[in-house]
Amino acid sequence: MSFMFxxxxxxxxxxxxHISFNSELKSSITPDSPASAKKLAAQVKDMLxxxxxCIIGLDxxxxxxxxxxxxxxxxxxxxxxxxxxxxxxxTLFLDSDTLYEKxxxxxxxxxxxxxxxxxxxxxxxxxxxxxxxxxIEKLSARLKEFSEKGKGVLVIYGYGALIDALRPFYNxxxxxxxxxxxxxxxxxxxxxxxxxxxxxxTINHIxxxxxxxxxxxxxxxxxxxxxxxxxxxxxxxxxxDKIKMLPVNTLKALFDTMVSYPLRCRPVYLEGVWGGFYIKxxxxxxxxxxxxxxxxxxxxxxxxxxADIDTMELEFPFYCFVQVIGxxxxxxxxxxxxxxxxxxxxxxxxxxxxxxxxxxxxxxxxDYIKGNNELGRQDESYYMVVTGQEAKTYCGFRQNADVEExxxxxxxxxxxxxGFDHDEYVYSEPSVAGQQFLIPAGTIHASGRNQVILEIGxxxxxxxxxxxxxxxxxxxxxxxRPIHTYHGDKVLRRDFKESWVRExxxxxxxxxxxxxxxEETVVGEHELLYFxxxxxxxxxxxxxxxxxxxxxxxxxxxxxxxxxxxxDPDRCFEQNYLDMVIxxxxxxxxxxxxxxxxxxxxxxxxxxxxxxxx
Numbered sequence: 001m002s003f004m005f006x007x008x009x010x011x012x013x014x015x016x017x018h019i020s021f022n023s024e025l026k027s028s029i030t031p032d033s034p035a036s037a038k039k040l041a042a043q044v045k046d047m048l049x050x051x052x053x054c055i056i057g058l059d060x061x062x063x064x065x066x067x068x069x070x071x072x073x074x075x076x077x078x079x080x081x082x083x084x085x086x087x088x089x090x091t092l093f094l095d096s097d098t099l100y101e102k103x104x105x106x107x108x109x110x111x112x113x114x115x116x117x118x119x120x121x122x123x124x125x126x127x128x129x130x131x132x133x134x135x136i137e138k139l140s141a142r143l144k145e146f147s148e149k150g151k152g153v154l155v156i157y158g159y160g161a162l163i164d165a166l167r168p169f170y171n172x173x174x175x176x177x178x179x180x181x182x183x184x185x186x187x188x189x190x191x192x193x194x195x196x197x198x199x200x201x202t203i204n205h206i207x208x209x210x211x212x213x214x215x216x217x218x219x220x221x222x223x224x225x226x227x228x229x230x231x232x233x234x235x236x237x238x239x240x241d242k243i244k245m246l247p248v249n250t251l252k253a254l255f256d257t258m259v260s261y262p263l264r265c266r267p268v269y270l271e272g273v274w275g276g277f278y279i280k281x282x283x284x285x286x287x288x289x290x291x292x293x294x295x296x297x298x299x300x301x302x303x304x305x306x307a308d309i310d311t312m313e314l315e316f317p318f319y320c321f322v323q324v325i326g327x328x329x330x331x332x333x334x335x336x337x338x339x340x341x342x343x344x345x346x347x348x349x350x351x352x353x354x355x356x357x358x359x360x361x362x363x364x365x366x367d368y369i370k371g372n373n374e375l376g377r378q379d380e381s382y383y384m385v386v387t388g389q390e391a392k393t394y395c396g397f398r399q400n401a402d403v404e405e406x407x408x409x410x411x412x413x414x415x416x417x418x419g420f421d422h423d424e425y426v427y428s429e430p431s432v433a434g435q436q437f438l439i440p441a442g443t444i445h446a447s448g449r450n451q452v453i454l455e456i457g458x459x460x461x462x463x464x465x466x467x468x469x470x471x472x473x474x475x476x477x478x479x480x481r482p483i484h485t486y487h488g489d490k491v492l493r494r495d496f497k498e499s500w501v502r503e504x505x506x507x508x509x510x511x512x513x514x515x516x517x518x519e520e521t522v523v524g525e526h527e528l529l530y531f532x533x534x535x536x537x538x539x540x541x542x543x544x545x546x547x548x549x550x551x552x553x554x555x556x557x558x559x560x561x562x563x564x565x566x567x568d569p570d571r572c573f574e575q576n577y578l579d580m581v582i583x584x585x586x587x588x589x590x591x592x593x594x595x596x597x598x599x600x601x602x603x604x605x606x607x608x609x610x611x612x613x614x
Contacts, residue, residue, distance in 0.1 A: 003118075003207065003208075003211050003463050004180065004181070004184055004268060004270070004296065004299075004302045005184070005203075005204060005207050006184075006188070006270060006271070007181045007184055007185065007268045007269070007270055007296075008268075008269045008270060008271060008285075008286075008289055008292075009185055010269055010285065010286055010289075011266065012266055012267055012269075012283065014283070014576075015264055015265065015266040015267060015306065016266070016306045016307065016308050016313060017258060017261060017263050017264060017305070017306065017307045017308070017573070018307075018308055019254075019257055019258055019261060019307045019308065019309055020257075020309075020570065021253075021254060021257050021309045022253065022257075025250045025253050025254070026309050026310070026312070028246070028247050028250045029244055029245065029246050029250060029312065029314070030244060030245040031242070031244060031312065032241065032242045032243065032244070033069065033072055033240065033241050033242060033243040034072070035245075036069075036235060036243050036244070036245035037069070037072040037073045037075070037076045038076050039245065040073055040076070040172070040174075040233070040245075041073065041076035041077050041079070041080055041082070042080075043172070044056070044077060044080075044082065044153060044172065045077075045080050045082060047171060047172075048082065048152075048153075051171075052150075052151050052152075053146060053147065053150040053151055053152065053153070053154070054152075054153045054154075054171045054172065055143060055146060055147060055150075055153075055154045055155075055156070055169055055170050055171050055172075056073075056153060056154070056155045056156070056170060056171065056172045056173075056174065057156050057157075057161045057162050057166065057167065057169075057170035057172070057173045057174065058070055058073075058155060058156070058157040058158075058161055058174045058175075058176070059157075059158070059159065059160065059161040059162040059173075059174070059175050059176075059221070059225075060159070060175060060176035060177065060178070060235075060237060061176070061177050061178040061183065061218050061219075061222060061237070061317075062159075062178065062183050062187070062192055062210060062214050062215060062218055063178055063182070063183045063186035063187060063191050063192040064176040064177065064178050064237040065176065065237050065240040065243070066157050066158060066176055067157070068240050069176060069235070069237075069240070069243060070086055070155055070157045073155070074086065074155070077153055082152055082153055083151065083152030083153065084152060084153045084154075084155060085152065085153070085154050085155070086154075086155045086156075086157060087139070087142075087154070087155070087156050087157075088157060088158045089139075089156065089157070089158030089159055089160050089161050090158060091135055091139075092131040092132060092135045092136060092139065092160060093130055093131055093132070093160075093195060093196030094130060094131065094132055094196055095196070095198075096196060096197050096198040096199050099130065099195075099196050099197065100197075100199065102130075103123070103209065103213060105121070106120050106121045106122075106123050106212055106213065107120045107121075107208065107209060107212060107213075108120070112486065113486040113487065114484070114486075114487075115414075115482045115483070115484070116204065116482045117204075117205060117208060118204075118208060118463055118482070119372075119462070119463060119464075119487070120208060120211075120212040120372070120462065121212065121371070121372040121373055121462070122212055122216055122372060122373040122374065122461060122462060123212055123213045123216050123217065123373075124216070124220075124373055125217075126217055126220060126221075127159075127160045127163050127217045127218075127220075127221055128160075128163050128164070128165065130160075130195055130196060130217065131160065131163075136163075136165050136166070139156070139166065140165060140166065140169070143156070143166065143169035144169065147169055156170075159195055159218070160195075160221075162175065162221065162225060162230070162231065163221070167230060172232050172233075173225075173230065173231045173232050173233075174231065174232065174233050174235060175222065175225055175226075175231045175233070175234055175235065176235040176236075176237040176243065177222065177234060177235065177236060177237055177316065177317060177320060178237050178238060178317070179238055179304040179315060179316070179317050180215075180268075180301065180302050180303070180304070180317055180319075181268050181302070181303075181304065182237075182238040183215075184207065187203070187206060187207060187210065188203055192206075192210075193206055194206055194209050194210065194213075194214055195213070195214050195217070197209075211462070211463070212462065219319060219320075219323070222320060222323070223320070223323035223324075223340075226248060226251065226252070226320070226323065226324050227323065227324060229248055229249075231248050232247065232248060233245050233246065233247055233248065234246050234247075234248055234251045236314060236315060236316070238315065244312075244314055246314075251324070252324060252325075254307070254309075254314070255321060255324050255325040256325065256328070258305070258307055258321070258325075259325045259328045259329050259584050259586070260568075260571055260584070260586075260587070261571050261572070261573060261584075262553075262563045262564075262571070262572065262573035262575075262581050262582065262583050262584075262587070262590070263305065263573070263581065263582045263584070264573065264575075264579055264580060264581050264582070265297065265298050265303040265304065265305050265318050265580070265582075266303060266304045266305060266306050266315065267295050267296055267297045267303060268295075268296040268299070268302055268303055269285060269289070269292050269294070269295055269296075270292070270293055270294040270295075270296070271289060271290045271291055271292065271293055271476060272291065272293025272294060272476070273293070273355070273356070273473055273474070273475055273476060273481070274293055274351050274354050274355065274356050274357060274358050274359075274449070275290065275291030275292055275293030275294075275350060275351070275354055276291060276292065276293070276350035276351045276352035276353055276354040276450075276452065277291060277292070277350070277352055277353050277354070278350050278352035278353070278386055278452045279292045279295050279348055279350045279352075279452065279578075280292040280350075282577070282578065290476070291350075291354065292350050293349070293350060293351075293354075294347055294348070294349060294350075295347055295348035295350065296347050297346050297347055297348060297580040298318075298344075298345065298346035298347070298552065298580050298582070299345045299346070299347055300318055300319055300322060300341065300342035300345060300459075301318075301319050301461060302318075303318045304316060304317055304318055305317075305318045305321050318342075319342075322340070322341070322342050323340065326340050326342070328584060328585065328586045329342070329550060329582070329584045329585060330342060330343070330550055330584075330585055331546075331548040331549050331550060331585030331586075331607075332548060332585075333548060333549075333611075333612045334548075334549065334550070334585065334607060334611075334612075336612070337611065337612045338375060338459055339375060341375065341459055341461070342459070343458070343459045343530075343531075343607065344456060344457070344458065344459070344531055344552065344605060344607075345456070345457050345458075345459070345460070346454065346455070346456050346457075346552060346554075346580055346605070347455050348385070348452060348453065348454060348455065348578070349382075349447050349452070349453045349455050350452045351447055351448065351449045351450060351451055351452075352386060352388060352450055352451060352452050353388065353450065354449055354450070355449075356449055356471060356473065357394075357446055357447065357448045357449050357471070358446045358447045358448075359446060359467040359468075359469065359470040359471075359473075359481070360394060360422055360426055360444060360445075360446045360467070360468045360469040360470070361444075361445065361446060361465050361466060361467050361468060361488075362442060362443065362444050362445070362466050362468060362488050362491055362492050363377075363378035363379070363380065363439075363441050363442070363443075363464050363465065363466065363491070364377065364378055364441055364442075364464050364466070364487070364490075364491040365377045365378075365441040365442055365491060366441070368490065368491050369460075369462070369464060372462055374460065374461060374462060375459055375461075376458060376459060376460075377440075377441040377458065378441055378457065378458055378460045378464045379438075379439065379440045379441050379457060379458040379528060379529045379530075380439040380445075380455060380456070380457040380458075381436065381437060381438050381439055381455070381456045381457070381524055381529070381533060382395075382436070382437040382439065382445075382447060382453040382454070382455055383434075383435075383436050383437075383453060383454040383455075383456065383523070383524075383533065383556070383603055384431045384432060384433050384434060384435045384436075384437075384451060384453060385433065385451075385452045385453060385454050385556050385578070386433060386451060386452040387431040387432060387433050387450070387451045388450035388451060389450060390449070390450060391430070391431040391448055391449065391450040391451040392428040392429060392430050392431055392448040393428060393429055393431045393435075393437055393445075393446075393447060393448055393451075393453075394426045394427065394428045394444070394445050394446040394447075394448065395427060395428070395429065395437050395439060395443060395444075395445050395501050395505055395506070396426075396427045396443055396444060396445070396496040396497055396498060396500065396501035396505065397425060397426060397427055397444060397494070397496065397497045397498070398424070398425060398426065398427045398497065398498055399427075399497050399498040399499060401424070401425040401426075401427075401497065402425070403425070403492070403494045405425075406422075406425040406426075406468075407468075407485065407488075407489050407492070409425075410468045410469050410483065410485050410488070411485045413469055413472065413483065414483035414485050417472060417480070419471065419472045420469075422469050422471075426444055426446070427497070427498045427501060428448065429506060431448065431451050434523075434535070434556075434557075434601070435506070436506075436507065436523040436524035436533055437505060437506055437524075438504070438505040438506075438507070438524045438526050438528075438529060438533075439505070440496075440505075440526065440528035440529060441491065441493075441528070442491055442492060442493030442496060443493060443496050443501075443505070444468065444492060444493075444496070454554060454556065454603060456531070456533065456605055458529070458530065458531070465484075466484040466485075466487045466488035466491065467481070467482065467483050467484050467488070468483065468484075468485060468488045468492075469483065470483060504526060505526070507522075507523065507524055507525070509521035509522065509523050509535065510522050512534075515542065515543075517538055517539050517540050517541075517542070518536060518537065518538035518539075518541075518542035519536070519537050519538070520534055520535070520536045520542075520604075521534060521535050521536075521537075522534050523535050523603075525608065529608075530607060530608055530611045530614050531605055531606065531607055531608060531611075532605070532606055532607070532608045533603070533604075533605055534603070534604040534605070534606075535556075535601055535602070535603055535604070536592075536601070536602045536604055537599055537600070537601050537602075538592075538594065538599065538600060538602075539594060539598075539599050539600075540593070540594055541591050541592060541593040541594060542591070542592055543566065543589065543590070543591045544583075544589075544590055544591075544592070545588060545589045545590065546583055546584065546585050546586070546587045546588060546590070547585075548585050548586075549585055549606050549607050550582055550583060550584055550585045550606065550607075551582075551583040551604055551605070551606050552580060552581070552582055552583075552604070552605040552606070553575070553580075553581045553583060553592070553602050553603070553604055554578065554579070554580050554581075554602065554603040554604075555575050555576065555577050555578060555579055555600065555601075555602060556578070556601050556602070556603045557599070557600055557601035558577060558594065558596050558598070558599075558600030558601065559576070559577060559595070559596030559597070559600075560574065560575065560576055560577070560594075560595040560596045561574075561575045561592050561593060561594055561595055561596075561600060561602070562574055562575070562592070562593040562595055563575055563581055563583065563590060563591075563592050564590060564591060564593070565587060565588065565589070565590050566588070566589040566590055566591055567588060567589060571587075574595070
């Protein structure tokens with residue numbers, strides 16, 4: 001998949017989980033920024049009644065409104081007659097040139113192999129490796145002196161304020177979090193420009209560094225802070241005027257309650273040159289959207305998860321949710337196998353009534369990307385949800401295709417802008433609703449025009465879509481879309497041709513379970529993929545159970561279903577057409593009830609038996 005460089009600024013109001021939560025704990029959540037600052041000021045005033053000093057550490061995810069909230073808190077403290085001094089962490093970071101050199105191995109600048117500088121390697125050395133040790137020691141000495149002799153309040157705010165070296169000095173520790181979509185939108189608006197950087201860069205280069213470096217160090221620290229109870233309060237920062245504040249124990253209790261329900265994430269919608277209009281109309285997306293190419297319904301690192309408790313809505317990054325409650329959500333074996341990451345990603349690709357196909361592309365195997373600190377290969381699958389006239393799906397090469405000739409023509413298209421007939425080389429099948437295509441790493445593939453596909457893939461954190469041909473097409477900014485034949489050539493499976501594809505990747509459904517009025521079939525399963533893809537068809541209802549393995553259910557045919565626990569019917573989710581719902585690993589026995597008319601189909605994804613040994 002590629003990174004979310006340009007999300008549409010729309011918060012889907014229907015993608016909210018309705019949760020029954022402990023009323024006493026709910027009362028500990030403040031509803032907006034003024035209330036949060038006022039509550040903190042009152043707590044600090046109380047603390048100062050027993051001590052002449054208080055040190056506050058205020059950290060946050062990239063683009064979090066720390067400066068404005070620090071100012072609001074300072075005003076509230078001043079109203080209480082409390083003296084406040086503030087210090088920013090900006091001076092801690094290595095200078096911009098040093099950071100640039102440090103990151104070159106992670107963000108190489110070879111435009112022959114990566115024309116627009118999109119790819120890189122995940123950085124795993126942590127926040128303090130980006131900082132000057134002498135500056136950390138100097139600030140530590142300042143904090144030590146204040147903790148012994150100071151008066152009033154000292155606020156240390158900014159990125160990395162809660163690193164290990166500084167955390168022991170604080171009397172109160174705060175963390176402002178952000179959803180990934182809002183973070184990207186803030187970056188595009190100029191609200192953030194990379195940790196320690198004073199260089200002027202293009203938006204794509206800022207985002208590239210953010211994904212491989214800044215987001216990684218921030219997410220690692222956030223997970224550590226919450227998991228180990230090393231913050232006092234967690235604050236939601238997407239709306240600077242309505243920052244909600246939760247004691248960390250309340251946050252964990254809320255997540256613990258949420259994971260006892262079936263859950264839907266809040267999607268991110270993106271326009272694109274091949275974008276269609278089916279999802280846009282289905283979900284009443286804003287009229288001024290050009291189209292809707294991608295729907296990130298469950299891309300774990302990009303989406304958020306929202307819950308309403310009575311009249312209060314709270315929204316969190318889904319990856320933060322996974323960091324805190326991942327074992328209960330995914331299952332113990334899955335959490336261990338995938339290092340705490342949610343292991344499967346889901347999205348819709350919509351070319352319905354669009355201007356063209358998706359690009360002809362390929363994804364790498366595990367050996368190729370593990371050198372980039374990734375966890376494994378990038379495998380995918382396409383499930384045909386809706387198909388229109390002349391819809392087709394590309395998968396593998398034609399039986400007699402000269403693959404080397406295809407690669408040479410793709411290179412000439414990249415270098416000289418010479419188009420060619422890709423249909424002579426790439427095999428395609430007419431698309432039929434309900435058909436499943438498997439796309440293991442190395443398979444040349446693309447979704448054709450005039451269809452909506454449910455794309456399901458393996459865990460990947462970086463960007464690993466290598467376009468081999470894109471029809472000489474320009475992007476929405478009018479620039480020729482980049483091609484990546486250098487990488488694509490190295491990972492392309494020349495042997496994945498028509499006969500092998502038809503035998504292995506386009507499978508006939510096989511029944512594995514049936515009962516009173518329902519039938520469950522495997523529609524796609526292969527030794528190269530660690531997940532199993534299934535359909536469950538029924539008129540009235542069917543029963544199932546999660547046993548240390550989550551299920552993801554998509555209503556691909558039908559109007560509405562109710563997913564609810566058989567042991568506690570109040571734990572339920574009302575699912576509409578194309579809603580994507582996670583049934584957590586610890587949910588236990590459940591039923592899915594048809595609330596519409598006619599026969600319905602649920603597309604079901606789960607990890608295969610023995611996945612942990614693959």
